[in-house]
Amino acid sequence: MSQPPTAEHQRLAEARVPNSHWRRWGPYVSDRAWGTVREDYSTDGRAWEYFPHDHARSRAYRWNEDGIAGISDRKQEICFALTLWNGQDPILKERFFGLSGTEGNHGEDLKEYYFHEDATPTHSYLRLLYKYPQRAYPYADLVATNRRRTRQEPEYELIDTGVFDDHRYFDVFVEYAKAGTDDVLMRITVVNRGPEAASLHVLPTAWFRNIWSWSVDEERPCLHARPPVGAASVLQADTSSYGTRYVYFEGTPPLLFTENDTNTRKLFGIDGPAYAKDGINDHVVDGNRAATNPEARGTKASGHYVLDVPAGGEAVVRVRFTTDAPARSVPFADFDAVCAARRNEADAFYGTVIPADLSADAAQVMRQAFAGLLWNQQFYHFDVKTWLDGDPGHPRPPAERRAGRNADWRHLYNDDIISMPDKWEYPWYAAWDLAFHCVPLALVDTEFAKRQLLLILREWYMHPNGQLPSYEWNFADVNPPVHAWAAWRVYEIDRDRTGTPDITFLKRVFHKLMLNFTWWVNRKDEGGNNVFEGGFLGLDNIGVFDRSQPLSTDGHLEQSDGSSWMAMYSLNLLTIALELARHDPAFEDVATKFWEHFLYISYAMGHQGADRDINLWDEADGFFYDVLRLGNGQQVRVKIRSMVGLIPLFAVATLDSAQLDSLPAFMRRMFWFLEHRPEFAASIARVRVPGQGERGLFSIVGPERLRQVLGYMLDEREFLSPFGIRALSRHHEREPFVVTWQDANHRVDYEPGESGTSLFGGNSNWRGPIWFPVNYLLIESLRTLHQYFGDDYRVECPTGSGEWMTLAEVADEIARRLARLFLVGRDGRRPVWGRDDRFDRDPLWSAHIPFHEYFHADTGKGLGASHQTGWTSLIACLLAGNMLSPFTTGGDASSR
Structure with a gap:
């Protein structure tokens, strides 16, 4: 669909022309x-x-x-x-x-x-x-x-x-x-x-x-x-x-x-x-x-x-x-x-941009979300080599710097306009923040969104080993690999709005992400068993241990979220490869690579074999947990009910049967693998069991495990908050998790608001609050799963309520609860203000909306960085309606 020719659209068109300087x-x-x-x-x-x-x-x-x-x-x-x-x-x-x-x-x-x-x-x-x-x-x-x-x-x-x-x-x-x-x-x-x-x-x-x-x-x-x-x-x-x-x-x-x-x-x-x-x-x-x-x-x-x-x-x-x-x-x-x-x-x-049928209040929220996103573009300049070595004519920096922070990132040279999470509290880019920014950005400025995604993949950003720079405090830290997801989403938005697929953009992204994917496989799979560990992975202090640091003993933590992110990454790259294969059959071979990677990771997460006494899936509980593996052979499930057990839901895509028929080489290889390695597909890929619309399903969780996980997620005594999905189950308010490690007790309690621990400076908390990016991905995943299972597959929502919903209806319910954070309720209040009369009851304040980093799980009060409009601006996508399709390999706008 072409954009109406408003004056701003004309300026955007002119800005694409060399020597036009609207930007x-x-x-x-x-x-x-x-x-x-x-x-x-x-x-x-x-x-x-x-x-x-x-x-x-x-x-x-x-x-x-x-x-x-x-x-x-x-x-x-x-x-x-x-x-x-x-x-x-x-x-x-x-x-x-x-x-x-x-x-x-x-x-x-x-x-x-x-x-x-x-x-x-x-x-x-x-x-x-x-x-x-x-x-x-x-x-x-x-x-x-x-x-x-x-x-x-x-x-x-x-x-x-x-x-x-x-x-x-x-x-x-x-x-x-x-x-x-x-x-x-x-x-x-x-x-x-x-x-x-x-x-x-x-x-x-x-x-x-x-x-x-x-x-x-x-x-x-x-x-x-x-x-x-x-x-x-x-x-x-x-x-x-x-x-x-x-x-x-x-x-x-x-x-x-x-x-x-x-x-x-x-x-x-x-x-x-x-x-x-x-x-x-x-x-x-x-x-x-x-x-x-x-x-x-x-x-x-x-x-x-x-x-x-x-x-x-x-x-x-x-x-x-x-x-x-x-x-x-x-x-x-x-x-x-x-x-x-x-x-x-x-x-x-x-x-x-804003749907005409939105309420005036919702339209105001949506427009201010875009405003914050656009105001938080910043000139960012950092030449790490010069920073390490010093400027001409100035004293040399201290010798400690040569082996300290970012010393291995001497190639990094940044001199660009970049979308920041927040120009006060986070006046520096972060890889996964940037990816989330680009999705709502694409609704108003697709060209800028595409350039941002390509920028972070350029040689002067990406490390020669293929790692993406994480964030200024430590570029070598690890953020969740969501770049491929964002690139596909931006590509879809651009294609649906212009009617023309930007295959060149998709190829440029894909080639660089191949390098990054290889870095992940080579650096973050300690045992070579397709279960991943060892990184920040965006969840800060969610667990017992600081996951940015290696364990102080011989051992490692196998992470449910790390492995799930990699399974999701595999499916995202598979989706891109299959789209490219529609235009160039040479991409069919590499599509097979990511299909098999997904199967290996999914199988490792949920399979219990002779070589692995326990895995990430706990059959008795019906939930995913991290596993601590020590050098003496001891294996311990870290039984914290947290977002790490919900992230496996992110790794999901459906397969369009019509497209599969148009890719014979990929189809032959896929069915050969399923025939000769049937154990991998038992509960992971349902390609031979067509769902709604003759689609196949790629998912870590099959229908029964999905029902078990959603039983926790949709329980208001556990994950389901009035304002979305909590990062940690409220179960741990009643039963804190305590583990003895090196003669000390380590404890995780449900903390719905600000953090009580000093991990990561204490200004970031994943032990209970609502975070927008993971909630948004959960909504997407539920819509994708609904596309396969259809209206016949229903779950109780909330758990124990006697109300049964389709997965699409559950997704809509979570979206409504997230929107409730910002919208004026029946009591005349916006929960983001934390029931403070000085804001809620004063018209000079109440119409001005902050977009916080995260939110109190029980009250909705905004917490953390107060202008983190980057990923919180995803509210604009939700208010715009179902503008983003279920995650589907192949197909086109007409299939949605």
Whole structure:
């Protein structure tokens, strides 16, 4: 189906053409650059302490910039963002504040309230709301109180400090609208929500990313003032990549200039530049006029507005960043008309994306989910070799670094716009997060989604051994292999919307994933028995042991989830190979490879033979568990009822019989294998037992085991929550799992909210809460299983209720429970706010929706990173209806 030709669709089409630059400017500035691995040059690898928030205003970054509602060009030569001061704070509000991993009682934690309200894929229109207190921001109180609290206590949030009491705060709306590819309008609307008039300093700020300090031959760029024109102050930016640009500030505010250089005197007691990064801060807050350059030039500059806003009133600041040189014409003549046009065009674009029959509330949730996803695109720069060896003319990094973090990733060179999980708490990409982002992204910007998936497979990302980079803290860690799943989903969305299959994209992905699959098989199968182990695998602290680390004794943990992810990976690659075989018969041979891999893994997980006393399937319990295998031959099932026992459901696909007939070589090999190795197909592949529509089934679980697993999953005393499927069964609230290991007791309790353990910094918990990505995959799996079993196969949902549903109906029920997290219920509340009247009952808050990292399993309250719109934006796919088909090998849009 072709897209309706809205203005935004036309811009997307133009953006595919070389030398068209609709994507050049975007929200590519991070929300946080301090406290990251890239900026850490310490001997001990303690990134938070080496570059703390207190240094950020005074210290130039090496790798990328941060700011409030910031935009930049795609290589981040020049940036633009918002700076504020309420007259009470000890520093300018130039960046969002939060606690480092050692300060928060549940790890690093943002302590601000801002909401991504709208965004288009080309960033032709962007809108963000920031809530800024009129009282002094309580920096010290937030740090001290959270440090005192234990892991068993709730986090002390900004709203708990009282700074928002009596509505004494400003709503600051930041809008960007493009009048052209290089003509960006910035509108700042300040609304005083308090009972009295209040003043606010507003400083729209432009600056160059500091690249001159790290290179011996890099020239320093320049910003300098021009004479006012048309009642506007004028700033000229001489860029090396784009030529001359101009910034117009309506109303002729004074312009303040400094350099984006480190204030070495303040931080280290060493003589340094006369004008430093914090010069504008010192000028405005401390009244130190000598801190800014009287010659009106530098590499950082702000227009300084002081607004007096009456109670309940508003004030507007207008700024334009453009190629147009000063002239007699007023630069703001068409400003409001352009902003209005872009808002209307955004409405028209989303009118083609959001189903017309959605409620207004659901449509709002869906649109804000897309907005957060698009705002969280970031310029990400990291050259590991340079980071390890040091920059020319600078002291060499500590020797410990050469054998420390990421030392084996010297090839990695990142210099791209990447979809981030969250630009404050996770201002770095993660392999499996990125894969989930690309599915909802494909609903609004398929080309960007495809490029993101290909990017992480490029030679300067993928390790030479075939491993994908996991995440900045440790690229060598292991994330679940969901890249093939995402690539197939994006391919399907693109094909169904355009009517043209992008076979070239699918081939490019497939060839690189072959290397990655081989890495997994060679590196993560300790016993060579097709049962996998030894990795983070995305589930953080779900078990007794830190699975990122090797066991401290001779032995290993065989993982139900690790093996299931690999079975799913095999089926995903099989699906892609069969699709490619429709266009090139040479792919039939490699399809056979993945079919057999799937059978071997599935058989190993569920078969108990003479060579393996126990396996991952517990026949007595009817559930999958991890198995601890020790060097002395002892084998122990780790009988924790957790998501690791549900992930086997992900490995499922149906086989279209019509396509099978069109692939004779694959069909011959498949049936030969089934005939000569019948034990592998006994309860795993039901190719010879056609289901609904004459389909075959590939699945780890057959109909009886499926019924047993779903009996647990759909039990409200176990996994089924009012808001989705829990990561850990509530059974462990009544019966905690305890194991004695090396003379110490290790315990796993049901924890529906924040984590009580320090594993992974304590800000991530898989011992009970609701996580969107695995819930989404469960919904997909149930729909695929329904495609095979049909309406005759029913299960009790909830378990013990007497209500019987088809698997498709169960999938819909879980989807409804997930949507319930964000939608206003009959009680007038959004569960994501945690039944807090300050949010739920106040219309100035309740319409603005956070998309958290995970959610309290019993209340629905959002937890973890508060803007993790990456995988949580999958809610948009669910609200859009059954836009994604069951996972089917072959077929086309007409078969769904």
